[in-house]
Amino acid sequence: MVRPLLRTRELNKSFGGIVATKDLSIEIFDGQICAIIGPNGAGKTTLVNMLSGNLRADSGDIIFEDDNVTGLSPSALCSRGIARSFQITSIFPEFSVLENVCFSVQASLGHSFHFWKDVRADERVINPAKEVLERIGLISRANVLSGNLAHGEKRQLEIAMALATKPKLLLLDEPMAGMGAEESRHLITLLHELRSDFSMLLVEHDMDAVFALADKITVLVYGKSIAEGKPSEIKVNNSVLEAYLGSPGN
Amino acid sequence: MRLKKKVQEIGVSCLFILFAVMPILAPAIGEAFYVDVFARIMIWSIAAVGLNLVLGYGGMISFGHAAYIGLGGYTIAIFSFHEINNGFIQWPVALLISGLAALLFGALSLRTRGVYFIMITLAFAQMVYFLGVSADKYGSNDGMNIWNRSEFKISGLNFSIDDSLTFYYLIFFILVLIVFLVRRLVNSRFGMAIQGARSNESRLEMLGVPTYIYKLTAFVISGVICGLAGILQANFERFVSPDMMDWPRSGELMFMVIMGGMGTLMGPVLGATAFLVLSEVLSSLTIHWHLIFGPLLIILVLYARGGLGGIIDRGQKDG
Known part of the structure; x- marks a missing residue:
């Protein structure tokens, strides 16, 4: 069974x-x-x-x-x-769409005590984040400030962030x-x-x-x-x- | 966006070049005392860069960072009082003490939020202040003189900071180093973690990032940087007193950061420079300079959100 x-x-x-x-x-x-x-x-x-x-x-x-x-x-x-999305959109509005997803990827990679390497040049973070955005259809908006997204796109980002933790x-x-x-x-x-x-x-x-x-x-x-x-x-x-x-x- | 960054970088380079040439420039225009003013500016800049790590990037409004400056300074003074002048002993111990204090105070303060966080950091800092006041052996209210600056002597090596020019460039070097390190730090995964906690802490927690430990680490690093500023200040002034860790100092430090632009790399340096140059110039005009300085600060807070760096940004957008 x-x-x-x-x-x-x-x-x-x-x-x-x-x-x-x-x-x-x-x-x-x-x-x-x-x-x-x-x-x-x-x-x-x-x-x-x-x-x-x-x-x-x-x-x-x-x-x-x-x-x-x-x-x-x-x-x-x-x-x-177990990852979740929120009923009321909860994102990091001062950060770009890509950076929002990076937060999730970073979280799934274990601890964040990495003090030296630039996240934006860290392939272990950036590549999975881009893959998720590709999949969810937001890749063209990757560098937009997430606070400026349309409502529907924010909802999509919300799901992208949940996906990026590889739940x-x-x-x-x-x-x-x-x-x-x-x-x-x-x-x-x-x-x-x-x-x-x-x-x-x-x-x-x-x-x-x-x-x-x-x-x-x-x-x-x-x-x-x-x-x-x-x-x-x-x-x-x-x-x-x-x-x-x-x-x-x- | 790229243009904005370029303008900022040019501005930053100009400021650093100004710091670098001041020992030549100031005597040339017949205002040699400006070398000392700029040494102080750089020391305060280091502290402001340290505070900015928690205040600007981490969104933790600490109203007690003068305590770490004071602890750094007092450690040097107390060593010197007991005739231990070796910098290789003094400096690491001073950094360790400010770091441990930041660990203890941070661990307790970070359990609170908002106004309570502000008040509790202030309370801890005032505790340190009163410790200084009550230390009769170490000058209590009057403070204490430091007869010898730190000496860096081990077999063969003998580096002295008695020479004011050498000391000036040591401070300059440390400032550049700290700005560089903080720049790496805020762009790293660790830096993203503390900035994410500022932006939307509960969401970051939900993603599986235990924010408390990262915030605490940032708090400790910030305390150590302020401790370093205290070490430099004590050596520079050859004097410490409880006044250097009283709450108005914490307030001024916050003001420098806010004035220059929170959460920007060079904002605190810009803010410290503007703050100290302004108070220097105004106080040379009139003894009632606070009457002009105060309202100026209020106007700045009201009309220049994002600080002086913000004004530059806005000018960019319009242009």
Whole structure:
């Protein structure tokens, strides 16, 4: 039997009286795109934050490649191969697009106690960074100040930075947020191309994207998983329709 | 972009050439005391370059860097007081002490952010200041004279800095060396790590870079550079006093960096030069020179974001 790349066991998290995650157990297998959907406040970002180490779960375990990684720091998880993109774009605005990706590459190369060699002439940093930009379609913008990029390009850069850490699992927190239809389609194509090399957890409101990409969908409502299955199953699931559209009786 | 860099480089070379020829230029125009003024400028420049590493590149607003200047200087003075004048002993110990102090203060301060960081670095520096004030044996408030400058003697080699011209060029050499080293440093992976931490620390952490350790290392390097400036200052003035590590000194040092342009390689040198030349010129005009100097500084902060280097940049963009 194939072991999952990542699984959670009975994960719980609440903020004061508000339950954000309740007894959540999910599994992501190698090569899968697993989507998490749910109405606002369903605890999707909370889940991503726990998986990336930004938040500590109240109880439960996170198991990544057979190791219990619950409570590890974001940087420790990152070096194990869990990278994330942020719902709200988080880049280094005073630096060029290429330099932004260099930060990621540099991080994946181990410690940064190199005091002498110019990063911009360091092939071990520059070459992988350029490769990632090539792949993500931003190479022509490499020397642009990242703060000056268009919104869609910033979202792409966000993903490029996650890719450059050479992750095994990519946590994408609403990568399409704020994108126009054209930009979204472009990004869907891009993620489709990446799926052969990376497993992904995709949190997304854009249902076109979710149904186009996901192998498996988990539906969260008030922190609980109410349904899980293939996109075709979720589409016709009654409790999902209820959660999204109100009960059929209304 | 390339043009801007070129203009900056030309400006930098001009400044260094000015430093280099001052011992010839100043007597020629009948203002020999300017040699001393420029020696001080270079010493403050070294300290400002050191502070800029944390303030400009690392975004850590340290309001206590005079402490490291003071510790460097006091170590020399105390050695000299006990008649140990060998620079090969004095200087490494002085650098070590300022580095250790920066390690201790930095390790604790860097656990805080923003205003708290400013206040705690200030508090540590004032602790060192009061240590100097309370040291009765070493002159307390009055400070202490240094009768002999550091001597560099080991078998055969005998390098003395008693000669003011030799000392001037030693300071010049050290300044050039420090600027060169900092230039390598800020463009290296380490330099990127601390600049990334300034720009977006949580993102850098998320990428797997433990920023604290890099910031702390930068803080220590910066403290050591300021310690070196203190060593030079003590030798140059042949005098140390608690005043050299009081908080207004930390403030002036910050001002030089901000005035010249934070996070630029030569900004601090430019800032230190402008600051000290301006105060020299104004104080020769009137004893109430602070009345002019103060508002000038305020105007500069209000209207020249990015410092003097920034003005040059802007002129470039318009042109």
